[in-house]
Amino acid sequence: MALAAVLALFPIFWLVSTSLKNVPEWFARPVVWISPAPTLENYAAIFGLPAPNLIIAGGVLVPAFRAFANSALVAVGTTALAIVIGYLAAYSISRYKTGGASVYFFVLTTRMLPPVAVLIPLLVFFTTFALVDSIPGLIIIYLGVNVGFVIWIVRGFIDDIPKEVEEAASLDGVSKWAIPFKVILPLVKGGLAAAALFVFILSWTEFGVALILTRFQATTIPIQLFKYQYGAGNALGPMAALSTLAIIPVIIFGYLIQKQLVRGLSMGAIRGRR
């Protein structure tokens, strides 16, 4: 058990340790496990602060401000849209059985399709509408990929609410239009929050689609990482620093939804402990 824990944490230790190494220690032999004189220059460099000892093959590093801002914008935008659209659809599916089994098939399909299959034709559209290398372009794609996830999770939560709750509300004079917002919404807040964090994590970290759809303007964190690798001559320290910063919010959010994790990961098929 202890061995499993060590193995689970080792790569993260290695990543953080690398982010604190000085340039000569990056490729040193024997390996420097923990730098004797840890430096913060790798972190300074990715934020455009002066880092006099950081001399790399690619010259000056492009600051990663933009990548962080882009990733945050994309993740927040996707999450907001996916939750609104997903919640409405989940309510309709749960309470009115809209679409029947075919909805499940479609939602499952979004997880089966190799992204490249739809990306090639989408590139045709995106070029026409100037959506390539833009934040809205990324949000649109991530929305399509993740909205199914929201439906799977949220629908399970709505299903758990007894029908009597709505019947009582409508007897009290709440209109049909207001029920999903005034009555049901407060009851599934927890599920919505979990779904939102899921979507946030998934779109914050996506690599494949972003690699195809972004050039310079809409660079997200994983793409910035990729650029540091190839554009800046394998700038190991800054890459590790960027990675460390990028995984912090994910780990925090991950712990916040730990209880809902099982349900989310199994796409709602397994009821997590509440």
Add this chain to the structure above:
Amino acid sequence: MSVIQSFARKFKFNLLLILPLEVVINFLLIVPFALAIYLSLTNWEPVLGRWYEAPIVGIQNYIDILLFPRFQGAITNTLVILGAAVSLEFVIGLALALAFFSWDFRAKSVFASIMLVPMMIIPAIAGFTFQTIFFSEGALNDVLSRLSGTTVTTDWLHVPQPALFAVILADVWQWTPFMFLLLYAGMTALPSDPIRAARVLGASETQIFRRIMLPMLKPIIAIALIIRSLEAFKIFDVPFIMTAGGPGTTTETISIFLYKFGIEFARQAWTSAGAIFIFVIIVIITLRASRPLLPKAGE
């Protein structure tokens, strides 16, 4: 309000709620997919002009790509990674879940939390981290050097078999927690009466596991395996960052192949054919295997 009237209103209301979803799915899934099918039947390449003017060549693209050894190689590589990674993840995950389930030890929740960490790591970053572990001046070689007393300088990611193995290892590291989590959740949800009854009747722990727990866990095992296999089939980020499909094409997965030929080499029509072929195969296999995933009629 008459029955018909209320039915009409109900009908409108639920469709209105689902309308945004329909727009998204149609715009992002059905239309592009239909276009992909059309493109796969043409010989369109962007340099040759507009896509709607490209001549239709029928199923020629499908024949060509299926006979292309590199595509076959990508399928083989993906299946090797999928088979090795998913089965390792399952065995280790099951062992860990069993240990968690049957032993009571302190700091259980701390260990559980630690186990979940790899899953949270951004795949691209996991790929980068494992690259720095396996490269010539990486952590692995240092450990090997100390153990063997010689200096090991092999660049593991540039030797065919080890590179493939490294990709598998990275996947196992990242996704074993997933198996563990699902199987453990499944075990804690099992009814305790049959297990207790069997124990009273003198069944051994092995018998309890094999005859009682395993059959009851079947649906969850199926779900875990299906979800992991689907994801592993699309594996892209980690091998792309670690090896970019190399050395040569030894770690080139289906997704990397499609990316290279569809985007870098701009063989859109051809790649569409490949992607659709793969998609159809996945759908057929998944639909046959995914009965436990779909909601039951009575639910």
